[in-house]
Amino acid sequence: MSVHVAMERFLQANGITFDAGELRGYASDASFLTLGVPSLLVFPKDAPECVKLVDFAVKHGNALVPRGTGSSTAGQAIAPPNAVLVDMERVGACDRRGHRRGLFKPQVVDARGEPVDLKRAGPDEELYVRVGAGQTSDETNQMLRPFRWGVAVTPSSGYSTFGGNFATNARGSGTPEYGPFAEAVSRLRIVASSERGARVLEITDRDEIRRLAGHHGLCGLVTELDVRIAPIPKPEDMVCAILSIESEDMERLGATIGQLMKRVSASCRYYAGEFLFIDQTIVRPDDPVRRDPVLGAYFEVTAGVRRMVLLYRGRKEAMAPLPAIAAGFPEVSYREITYPQFQAMMRVRTAATGKSVARLNVPGCEDFIVQDPAKFGEVLAAMFDVLAGTEGRPVGHHYPDGIVVHYRPQARVAKEAIEAAWALNLRLRGAVLRPELTTEDRREHGLGLALFRDALPSRQEELRRLKAKYDPANVFCSHLLDPKLKAEFVGNEFRALP
Numbered sequence: 001m002s003v004h005v006a007m008e009r010f011l012q013a014n015g016i017t018f019d020a021g022e023l024r025g026y027a028s029d030a031s032f033l034t035l036g037v038p039s040l041l042v043f044p045k046d047a048p049e050c051v052k053l054v055d056f057a058v059k060h061g062n063a064l065v066p067r068g069t070g071s072s073t074a075g076q077a078i079a080p081p082n083a084v085l086v087d088m089e090r091v092g093a094c095d096r097r098g099h100r101r102g103l104f105k106p107q108v109v110d111a112r113g114e115p116v117d118l119k120r121a122g123p124d125e126e127l128y129v130r131v132g133a134g135q136t137s138d139e140t141n142q143m144l145r146p147f148r149w150g151v152a153v154t155p156s157s158g159y160s161t162f163g164g165n166f167a168t169n170a171r172g173s174g175t176p177e178y179g180p181f182a183e184a185v186s187r188l189r190i191v192a193s194s195e196r197g198a199r200v201l202e203i204t205d206r207d208e209i210r211r212l213a214g215h216h217g218l219c220g221l222v223t224e225l226d227v228r229i230a231p232i233p234k235p236e237d238m239v240c241a242i243l244s245i246e247s248e249d250m251e252r253l254g255a256t257i258g259q260l261m262k263r264v265s266a267s268c269r270y271y272a273g274e275f276l277f278i279d280q281t282i283v284r285p286d287d288p289v290r291r292d293p294v295l296g297a298y299f300e301v302t303a304g305v306r307r308m309v310l311l312y313r314g315r316k317e318a319m320a321p322l323p324a325i326a327a328g329f330p331e332v333s334y335r336e337i338t339y340p341q342f343q344a345m346m347r348v349r350t351a352a353t354g355k356s357v358a359r360l361n362v363p364g365c366e367d368f369i370v371q372d373p374a375k376f377g378e379v380l381a382a383m384f385d386v387l388a389g390t391e392g393r394p395v396g397h398h399y400p401d402g403i404v405v406h407y408r409p410q411a412r413v414a415k416e417a418i419e420a421a422w423a424l425n426l427r428l429r430g431a432v433l434r435p436e437l438t439t440e441d442r443r444e445h446g447l448g449l450a451l452f453r454d455a456l457p458s459r460q461e462e463l464r465r466l467k468a469k470y471d472p473a474n475v476f477c478s479h480l481l482d483p484k485l486k487a488e489f490v491g492n493e494f495r496a497l498p
């Protein structure tokens, strides 16, 4: 019999949508980690349903784990089997009948939360869009585009929810200018607990919002946020640049690019700084990007030589020093490209970490930051040593506080291939996550299941304080505080295809 009988009866009686049984599809998130198969998944449609749910959980001692789109790559969005998984995708994104709507009329406010008419707003105003936690940047951008505004900080997973972006303190396009997601929120509503039931809190204190960002669901169900938006710059005010370097010697290549990045951080301001390695299989032979008169040449690679491509986009005046910086590195080629060409390269970069029908990417050495770009050469040398003979390639971001590197090995959809990819990730982590390389694990995508194990002692202390303040009943994600928490790679459960 289900351990959640009373909860199921309560959900049924209150008309709150749920699914029960062996929910294998929710055993993992984009991390491939698992704590087991959950048996109850609740889909609240709005804040009042969240309040009822939390109230019941406090009174009956149920553990709750919030989940957005499950795009987390560090196991944040998975639940132990005895916990109830709470899918927040519909919250603030539904019509009155409870149907999730993709499109909505954006409600724009200023930093104090006062309504603003976006049609009359000036480009220098500090504005926010009031969104439900289940909404996504992709949807919001579609609605804001006619006004020539967009969400200021958007992770590459533009389909992930705002609630998830806040809970992981996501970074992405716009971060070099606006900071991580913590800096892009001016107000939030959260259904927290008290010892007796649910509490709805509205938080506007910016320091408290910064502390709560990256809470990994520990403090409650976030239902609504005011999220910073930014005017879409006019194409004539912007510059897009592509820089390229190739070498057989990864240490030299990385050292050169690390130095270049240091100078860029010191002298330029930009919205996006991205890099990728190009190899023969990165796009298909018939991909139109190969026929682009400018971009095509970047896809002609010599065997044994690796090419790294760096892409920047920023305002012309803020990027004015870039050509001279690049000229200081004779091995680096520099050229300005159009915005559509920049977007075409960004599509390649995004797809380089994506999935296909025949193979998938196994996260594990997903996201680490090299804090001192001077160490980039040593990091790349260590990485490519481990990667010799394997498929896939590193991609990443150049942020003002360091270089974020992502790597996901490509694996055939078969148990032994996926397990080999996972083992490769573990070897890679051993090679690159070393203090002398100034690397830090998962600054970008969040620490996930290692939140307590790997956070700095000062952050552990802060999280304990936040937990006691917002969740005295200890119903939210209490497993994250368990020092003995151990997740398994979901491959252990995976059945090989015939």
Ligand SMILES: Cc1cc2nc3c(=O)[nH]c(=O)nc-3n(C[C@H](O)[C@H](O)[C@H](O)COP(=O)(O)OP(=O)(O)OC[C@H]3O[C@@H](n4cnc5c(N)ncnc54)[C@H](O)[C@@H]3O)c2cc1C
Pocket (backbone or CB within 6 Å): 029, 030, 065, 066, 067, 068, 069, 070, 071, 072, 073, 076, 077, 088, 133, 134, 154, 155, 156, 157, 159, 160, 161, 162, 163, 164, 165, 166, 167, 168, 169, 170, 171, 172, 173, 215, 216, 217, 218, 220, 221, 222, 223, 353, 354, 444, 445, 446
């Ligand atoms: C292809 C790909 C690209 C990615 N690119 C980036 C990137 O550029 N930058 C980046 O930072 N990350 C990136 N990620 C990681 C991930 O997408 C982000 O961490 C994202 O913010 C997670 O959002 P989600 O809605 O999927 O949340 P989930 O993965 O479902 O959940 C994430 C965390 O948020 C909590 N949570 C979710 N909703 C709520 C809520 N309403 N209230 C309280 N807690 C909540 C969950 O408990 C969990 O701890 C990427 C992932 C993939 C697969």
